[in-house]
Amino acid sequence: MTPAALAQSFGFAVFLGVLLFLPAGRIDWWQGWAFIGIFSVCSLATGYWLAATNPELLAERRRSPTSGGQTPRDRAIMAALLVAVLAWVVVMPLDAQRFHWSPPLPIWLQVAGAALVVLAFWSWSRVLEANSFAATTIRVQQERAQTVISTGPYAVVRHPMYADALFLFVGAPLLLGSLWGLAILVVILPILAARALGEEAVLFDGLPGYRDYAAKVRFRLIPGVW
Secondary structure (H helix, E strand, O other), X not given: OOHHHHHHHHHHHHHHHHHHHHHHOOOOOHHHHHHHHHHHHHXXXXXXXXXXXXXXXXXXXXXXXXXXXXXHHHXXXXXXXXXXXXXXXXXXXXXXXXXXXXXXXXXXXHHHHHHHHHHHHHHHHHHHHHOOOOXXXXXXXXXXXOOOOOOHHHHOOOOHHHHHHHHHHHHHHHHHOOHHHHHOHHHHHHHHHHHXXXXXXXXXXXXXXXXXXHHHOOOOOOOOOO
């Protein structure tokens, strides 16, 4: 990875620290440091792996999700998701450290939460390994001769990248000790679902074979549910 990419990763870790520790009102919060450490190490490991194995995909994933001629609908969805995620991050330290709205969680549940965060990144790596077209923007990548991907995680659900995000959205609140962090899933899940539907609308119209794939893989995010 380039020095610029490393600086960006460091800057994001600092930003995440501000979002966590400022609402918490304290820095001696080991769960907050654990979350930042796990998130940063897993992000860097994923970036180094992509740089070595698929730099073209890494470049695609560094694009802003609002770039590339995205529709007003998708821009609005991404803005809503950004606001929801920021609120999610801030609510967890307010709950777990400043106001103690949630009861203390047992250590084994917090460790399980950390494991779920790691699982999210591992699952994302499997998605990226299977799909070299897994960009952050919604578009048909004609310049890269995009094809339908139906192997690996895509044989289970149509949008495994979004599905794997659920491991993060469940694991982080458990690690940080915030049941209110879990409650915000009620807001985040519909936004993820809306983006999945918007992505499918583009792929149905512009990617040959996607309709046949969707007929074979029925579920979008959660097998047996939706």
